[in-house]
Amino acid sequence: xxxxxxxxxxxxxxxxxxxxxxxxxxxxxxxxxxxxxxxxxxxxxxxxxxxxxxxxxxxxxxxxxxxxxxxxxxxxxxxxxxxxxxxxxxxxxxxxxxxxxxxxxxxxxxxxxxxxxxxxxxxxxxxxxxxxxxxxxxxxxxxxxxxxxxxxxxxxxxxxxxxxxxxxxxxxxxxxxxxxxxxxx
Numbered sequence: 001x002x003x004x005x006x007x008x009x010x011x012x013x014x015x016x017x018x019x020x021x022x023x024x025x026x027x028x029x030x031x032x033x034x035x036x037x038x039x040x041x042x043x044x045x046x047x048x049x050x051x052x053x054x055x056x057x058x059x060x061x062x063x064x065x066x067x068x069x070x071x072x073x074x075x076x077x078x079x080x081x082x083x084x085x086x087x088x089x090x091x092x093x094x095x096x097x098x099x100x101x102x103x104x105x106x107x108x109x110x111x112x113x114x115x116x117x118x119x120x121x122x123x124x125x126x127x128x129x130x131x132x133x134x135x136x137x138x139x140x141x142x143x144x145x146x147x148x149x150x151x152x153x154x155x156x157x158x159x160x161x162x163x164x165x166x167x168x169x170x171x172x173x174x175x176x177x178x179x180x181x182x183x184x185x
Contacts, residue, residue: 001142001147001148001152002139002148002152002155002156002159005135005138005139005156005160006135006156006159006160006163008135009131009132009134009135009160009163010163012131013128013131013163013164013167014167016124016127016128016131016167017124017128017167017170017171017174019124019127020120020121020123020124020171020174021174023120023124024117024120024121024174024175024178025038026038026039027113027116027117027120027178027182028102028105028113028182029105029113029178029181029182029184031062031063031102032059032060032061032062032063032064032065032100032102033059034052034057034058034059034065036065036087036102037051037052037057037065037067037082037087037100038050038051038052039085040081040082040085040087041081042054042074042077042078042081043077043081044074044077051067051078051081051082054069054070054071054074054078055067055068055069055070055074055078056068056070060099063101063102063103063104064099064100064101064102065099065100065102066097066098066099066100067091067097067098067099067100068096068097069097069098072096075093075095075096075097075098076093078091078098079091079093079098082098082100088103089101089102105182110182110183113182114178114179114182114183117175117178117179117182118175118179120175121171121172121174121175124171125168125171128164128167128168128171129164129168131164132160132161132163132164135156135160136156136157136160139153139156139157139160140153
């Protein structure tokens with residue numbers, strides 16, 4: 001009984017970390033990465049389609065992204081979608097490809113992005129603590145219904161706390177790594 005509750009809590013915490021990992025990759029670091037364009041949708045003949053499905057997105061150098069559409073008629077549509085996304089990029093269209101220069105980050109902007117990374121980390125930690133709280137409530141409910149002894153409940157709470165601590169430590173490490181990445185010039 002305990003193991004099932006602990007396993008379920010761990011699985012949910014793992015999903016929270018994965019969601020956090022996806023969220024934090026969208027935070028700019030000053031270096032070009034294809035993840036910067038992940039949220040952009042292009043009007044592909046009437047259907048909103050992710051940018052990565054209408055062309056090849058690649059990194060030319062540390063400060064330039066390149067998009068090569070599979071359909072040459074989509075060049076201007078992709079350029080327009082990037083401008084509409086309002087990410088602060090100025091895509092350059094050469095007729096067959098789109099190049100996106102990634103501007104250098106100012107020190108102030110780097111600090112703001114560090115705060116944003118910490119905020120995302122704090123949100124993920126809150127989600128993990130909520131999962132811990134629900135799992136402990138389930139254990140208490142089982143004890144109240146006489147399906148679990150007090151000792152087993154306490155042991156379960158200790159195990160859930162260990163899992164929670166490990167996940168929070170992972171988030172702290174990811175935030176520290178992202179902040180270091182952002183502050184590197």
